[in-house]
Amino acid sequence: MSSLLYQNISRYIELSEEEFRQFAEPFELKKFKKKETVLKEGDYCLFEGFVLNGCFKVYYLNENGFEQALYFAVEGWWITDIDSLINHVPSILNIEALEDSEVLMISKKDKDFLYETMPQIEKLFRIMNQQSSVALQRRILSLTGKTADKRYLEFLEKYPGLEQRLTQQQVASYLGITHEFLSKIRKKLL
Template identity: 90%
Template structure:
C-alpha cells in the first residue's frame, strides 16, 4: 500500500526503512466512492492526501457558477487546498473523487509533528512545494498565453491516458473552454 508513497518521496529524499515506517505511521488509509466529496468550498482543509489509486478533480466555481478545474490528481499525486491548510481559512476549492479511490491522508497537526521529529520531512515537503509552485506558474502561463489547441496537447502530455477516464466536460473545464470547442479541437489536433 505504501510502496507508491515510498517511490514518490524517494524522488526527493532518502529515508531508511525505519524512518519510512515512522513517516507513514500518522497517515490514515481512506477509500472514497465515485462522486464522493473530499473537500467542500467553505470548509477548512485539515489534511493532505496522497493518491494511491483513483482520480480526483480539484476545482472551484467561478463567478458565473461554472466549474474551473485547477488540476486532476491521479495515482502518485497529492490532494489538498494549501491556502486553507496553511492559513486556516475556509476553502474556495472543492475536491471530488471521480472514481473509486484510495488515499493516504495526513492531518495538519501530524504533519507538523513530523517536521519537529524528522527534519528530512520538512525538506521533503519544501521540495514538493517548490515543484508545485513551478507547476502552478506553468499552468498560469499556459492558460494566459497559449491557444486552447496547445493547452489540449499539454494536457495529453501531462496526464497520459487520463482523457479516457474523464468526461469531455471535465477536460474542457481544465482547459478553460466549452466542451463544444473541445470537440472542434479534437477533430483538428493530430494525435
C-alpha cells in the same frame, strides 16, 4: 505502508525502512466512492492526501457558477487546499472523487509533528512545494498565453491516458473552454 508513497518521496529524499515507517505511521487510509466530496468550498481543509489509486478533480466554481478544474490528481499525486490548510481559512476549492479511490491522509498537526521529529521531512515537503509552485506558474502561463489547441496538447502530455478516464466536460473545464470547442479542437488535430 505503501510502496507508491515510498517511491514518491524517494524522488526527493532518502529514508531508511525505519524512518519510512515513522514517516508513514500518521497517515490514515481513506476510501472514497465515485462522486464523493473530499473537500467542499467553505469547509476548512485539515489534511493533505496522497492518492494511492483512483482519480480526483480539484476545482472551484467561477462567478458564473461554472466549474474550473485546477488539476486532476491520479495515482502518486497529492490533494489539498494549501491556502485553507496553511492559513486556516475557509476553502474556495472543491475536491471530488471521479472514481472509487483510496487516499493516504495526514493532518496538519501530524505533519507538523513530523517536521519537528524528522528534519528530512521538512526538506521533502519544501522540495515538493517548490515543484508545486513551478507547476502552478506553468499552468498560469499556459492559461494566459497559449491557445486552447496548445493547452489541450499540453494536457495530453501532462496526463497521459487520463483523457479516457474523464468526461469531455471535465477536460474542457481544465482547459477553460466549452466541451463543444474541445470537440472542434479534437477534430482539427485528427
